[in-house]
Amino acid sequence: MLDYISETLPLAGEALIQKGGGLMKKTVMLAVVGMFMATQAGFALAANPDSGPGCGLGHVAFQNYPHQKTIGVQLMEATTNASFGTQTFGISSGTSNCTNDGKFWAEHKVNAFAALNFENLSQDMAQGRGEHLASLATLMGIPATQQPVFFAMTQEKYASLMAAGETSPVALVKALNEAVATHPMLAKVSAE
Amino acid sequence: MGFWLQRLGPHGVFRTLATFFLLVLLSWLVPPQGFSGPLGDQAYLNELQDRAAVLRLAEEREWQVLLHYRRTWLGGVESMQDDPGFFLSPQGKSNPREELAATLTRFFSDDLVGRSKQPAQCAFVARYHWLQERLQFDGARLPPLPCERFRQWFDEFNAEAISLIFPTGFMNNPSSMFGHTFLRVDGKDQTPQTRILAYTINYAAELPPDTGIEYVFKGVAGMYPGHFSTIPYYLKVQEYRDIDNRDIWEYRLNLTERQVTRLLMHTWELGNAYFDYYFFGENCAYHILSLIEAAEPSVHLLDAFPAYTIPVDTVRRLRESGLVGEVISRPSRSTLVRRKRASMTNDERGWLDRLIRNPAGLKEDGFQALPFDRQAFVLETASDYLLQHSAGAGEEGAPYREKNRSILRARSELKVTPPDLSIQPYVKQPDLGHGTSRLGVGAGWRNQRAFEEVNFRGAYHDLLDPEPGYTPDAQIEIVSVGIRHYHDQSQARVERFGLINITSLAPIDALSQAPSWKFNIGMNTIRYNGCQLCSNGVASGGIGAAMESSLFKREVYFAFAEAEANYSQAYDEHHRIGGGGTVGMLTDLTDRWKLMLSGSYLRYALGDKSEDIRWFAGSRYTLSQSWALRVEYNHRDRDDDVLLSVQAFF
Numbered sequence: 001m002l003d004y005i006s007e008t009l010p011l012a013g014e015a016l017i018q019k020g021g022g023l024m025k026k027t028v029m030l031a032v033v034g035m036f037m038a039t040q041a042g043f044a045l046a047a048n049p050d051s052g053p054g055c056g057l058g059h060v061a062f063q064n065y066p067h068q069k070t071i072g073v074q075l076m077e078a079t080t081n082a083s084f085g086t087q088t089f090g091i092s093s094g095t096s097n098c099t100n101d102g103k104f105w106a107e108h109k110v111n112a113f114a115a116l117n118f119e120n121l122s123q124d125m126a127q128g129r130g131e132h133l134a135s136l137a138t139l140m141g142i143p144a145t146q147q148p149v150f151f152a153m154t155q156e157k158y159a160s161l162m163a164a165g166e167t168s169p170v171a172l173v174k175a176l177n178e179a180v181a182t183h184p185m186l187a188k189v190s191a192e
Numbered sequence: 193m194g195f196w197l198q199r200l201g202p203h204g205v206f207r208t209l210a211t212f213f214l215l216v217l218l219s220w221l222v223p224p225q226g227f228s229g230p231l232g233d234q235a236y237l238n239e240l241q242d243r244a245a246v247l248r249l250a251e252e253r254e255w256q257v258l259l260h261y262r263r264t265w266l267g268g269v270e271s272m273q274d275d276p277g278f279f280l281s282p283q284g285k286s287n288p289r290e291e292l293a294a295t296l297t298r299f300f301s302d303d304l305v306g307r308s309k310q311p312a313q314c315a316f317v318a319r320y321h322w323l324q325e326r327l328q329f330d331g332a333r334l335p336p337l338p339c340e341r342f343r344q345w346f347d348e349f350n351a352e353a354i355s356l357i358f359p360t361g362f363m364n365n366p367s368s369m370f371g372h373t374f375l376r377v378d379g380k381d382q383t384p385q386t387r388i389l390a391y392t393i394n395y396a397a398e399l400p401p402d403t404g405i406e407y408v409f410k411g412v413a414g415m416y417p418g419h420f421s422t423i424p425y426y427l428k429v430q431e432y433r434d435i436d437n438r439d440i441w442e443y444r445l446n447l448t449e450r451q452v453t454r455l456l457m458h459t460w461e462l463g464n465a466y467f468d469y470y471f472f473g474e475n476c477a478y479h480i481l482s483l484i485e486a487a488e489p490s491v492h493l494l495d496a497f498p499a500y501t502i503p504v505d506t507v508r509r510l511r512e513s514g515l516v517g518e519v520i521s522r523p524s525r526s527t528l529v530r531r532k533r534a535s536m537t538n539d540e541r542g543w544l545d546r547l548i549r550n551p552a553g554l555k556e557d558g559f560q561a562l563p564f565d566r567q568a569f570v571l572e573t574a575s576d577y578l579l580q581h582s583a584g585a586g587e588e589g590a591p592y593r594e595k596n597r598s599i600l601r602a603r604s605e606l607k608v609t610p611p612d613l614s615i616q617p618y619v620k621q622p623d624l625g626h627g628t629s630r631l632g633v634g635a636g637w638r639n640q641r642a643f644e645e646v647n648f649r650g651a652y653h654d655l656l657d658p659e660p661g662y663t664p665d666a667q668i669e670i671v672s673v674g675i676r677h678y679h680d681q682s683q684a685r686v687e688r689f690g691l692i693n694i695t696s697l698a699p700i701d702a703l704s705q706a707p708s709w710k711f712n713i714g715m716n717t718i719r720y721n722g723c724q725l726c727s728n729g730v731a732s733g734g735i736g737a738a739m740e741s742s743l744f745k746r747e748v749y750f751a752f753a754e755a756e757a758n759y760s761q762a763y764d765e766h767h768r769i770g771g772g773g774t775v776g777m778l779t780d781l782t783d784r785w786k787l788m789l790s791g792s793y794l795r796y797a798l799g800d801k802s803e804d805i806r807w808f809a810g811s812r813y814t815l816s817q818s819w820a821l822r823v824e825y826n827h828r829d830r831d832d833d834v835l836l837s838v839q840a841f842f
Contacts, residue, residue, distance in 0.1 A: 092463025
């Protein structure tokens with residue numbers, strides 16, 4: 001019985017792809033391709049090194065990712081670029097511009113975080129709270145007790161901070177540092 | 193699988209090259225670790241090797257786990273590890289004793305080994321520590337090396353605990369249907385608010401650039417290398433929560449500090465390693481378990497997965513082994529939006545739906561009349577929605593990002609904080625759902641002929657199975673078979689066989705308009721052209737839409753346009769190809785009782801020109817987490833089939 005199936009099914013499949021029409025073909029491709037792929041599709045990280053923090057991470061956007069609206073073809077496209085994860089974050093992989101044995105160099109941590117989380121950060125700053133903002137504050141060395149003040153400051157200066165952030169994540173971090181340095185309560189802490 | 197950098201850019205390439213040459217230059221000028229060469233004396237090496245042989249260390253479980261040895265059919269062992277640099281003896285892949293002897297030898301040298309280019313003591317730091325523990329190295333006769341690189345990497349984690357992270361299945365990306373698992377190293381200085389700063393330990397297949405359709409076959413056949421990497425958790429949260437819209441479950445593992453250290457040491461060693469990635473067997477979930485075995489070799493986790501590994505089964509296995517502590521969920525962005533929207537008044541909901549289409553509405557008096565904290569709540573929800581639709585959408589997401597700017601600017605002007613809503617995923621904790629394999633025993637009638645049936649399904653879940661823990665309105669069946677014995681026949685026959693049968697229903701509402709789709713390859717039995725029980729090969733697929741209501745409890749309606757190809761001896765020209773449509777509904781009558789009805793019409797224009805009208809009515813009653821009752825009625829073209837069965841999940 002199983003022999004019978006293995007003989008007949010490829011035939012049926014072939015006929016389907018040849019004669020089944022565009023929609024059918026696409027559906028078959030999508031399902032077969034997707035089914036046997038790894039358990040997660042790849043990111044396509046597009047980085048513009050010119051505006052970056054010096055390690056190749058500029059404005060980073062997840063591009064060509066198989067979004068709900070555009071499943072299918074992009075699944076394939078997402079995997080056609082050079083590897084980011086395994087090289088940049090590879091364990092004991094030596095040094096790269098951004099990382100050392102898979103961990104961010106200390107001087108790139110803040111800028112990389114801002115570059116990689118720009119959208120979530122902007123939401124948190126507008127709301128004056130959130131885990132991305134708290135994490136950024138921690139990376140910037142702002143003590144937990146002063147963080148509420150920092151959060152309120154980012155909300156207060158949201159428009160000007162975002163104007164800086166639109167040019168580059170580095171500019172956002174720079175603007176944040178300046179805002180901290182000139183803030184009556186935060187400046188004292190960061191100076192200590 | 194994994195991450196892909198679109199373009200390094202010319203500057204990046206030059207920088208990399210420049211760094212490389214600089215490093216080469218430096219390595220000539222500065223000899224690493226003083227003088228290369230023997231660290232201890234030959235006599236002590238011989239002594240250690242003799243003691244290791246007497247103690248039969250190579251046969252101990254720890255050594256077997258650290259080298260990833262697995263028994264072979266021929267009675268020997270072989271390591272699953274595929275990078276030759278992972279072994280210090282040329283016979284290491286299949287000879288644990290040789291490998292142990294060679295490892296001891298290399299510990300007496302500071303020559304650089306493996307892909308990570310370190311002295312053996314540092315490249316294989318877990319092996320070193322275990323052997324040191326068992327053989328009590330004399331530091332004077334075998335001087336320990338400082339292993340700066342490992343030390344720095346290890347300290348950077350500042351590890352307190354390990355969590356297993358499980359982003360649940362994601363139907364709209366078929367490659368992610370079963371979910372994924374990876375580890376997160378929770379740092380001592382992190383709080384729940386800064387947990388996203390943790391590094392993860394992720395195992396993923398690396399696909400070469402310009403991979404085409406061939407990766408379907410290569411992936412199944414294990415022809416891609418899988419590597420370990422430490423991607424920051426915030427990137428994984430973005431990937432799963434924001435882009436894929438998947439709920440993430442975080443299982444804190446009960447590991448002692450010593451076990452956490454062992455796990456990290458072994459992870460460091462795996463920087464020298466790759467495994468051939470098998471999408472069904474030795475996949476992400478499998479090798480993540482192997483790391484946990486390295487933390488505590490006395491727990492046997494991998495033995496439970498000889499053939500294939502479904503991520504949720506590995507979570508269940510960990511729970512059964514007593515390794516799972518606190519469980520936390522991180523709901524998907526779409527869950528956040530839906531839950532927040534559900535908590536709003538009709539008026540607020542109306543504003544939300546307007547603002548996400550046109551943020552200019554926030555200037556209107558009606559919106560301004562809402563209390564400030566309610567305005568803030570609506571704006572935050574609108575921002576969540578806009579982020580959900582712009583994340584990962586590239587250029588297509590630009591209009592959403594634009595609107596989000598306006599929404600957030602307005603939000604930043606309201607200096608209030610709306611009360612936090614505790615948000616739970618819609619899907620129950622995955623490891624508390626039914627088992628992924630199913631066995632059924634039943635009886636029924638086909639056109640007045642009585643039969644008994646046994647059926648089995650390798651994996652995973654169908655539309656009528658009990659939902660807790662599974663993505664609602666989604667079906668994935670892989671390798672299912674139904675065997676029947678008709679009373680008037682002497683032999684049993686294979687009545688049905690399914691290779692793959694997938695259905696994804698995505699109810700359309702104000703917030704989401706994703707398509708529904710289905711795909712099926714299998715074989716069933718038909719009555720046609722005088723043939724009473726004829727085997728019929730089927731390949732079909734369809735695309736459609738679904739809607740939901742809550743008139744009774746919860747109802748989902750669906751409609752598909754579909755195409756189908758059949759192959760059977762019963763047809764003229766042995767085949768027929770055509771298209772048609774299906775409409776149907778699913779309804780929960782109670783928490784335990786579910787009903788499904790559907791009707792299809794298909795017209796075959798090629799091969800055997802014919803048409804087919806089908807009805808299906810099915811009902812499931814849940815007895816317990818692992819038991820259910822089914823009644824199914826199938827009508828298709830001159831064929832009536834009723835089956836009553838009891839099903840066990842395991």
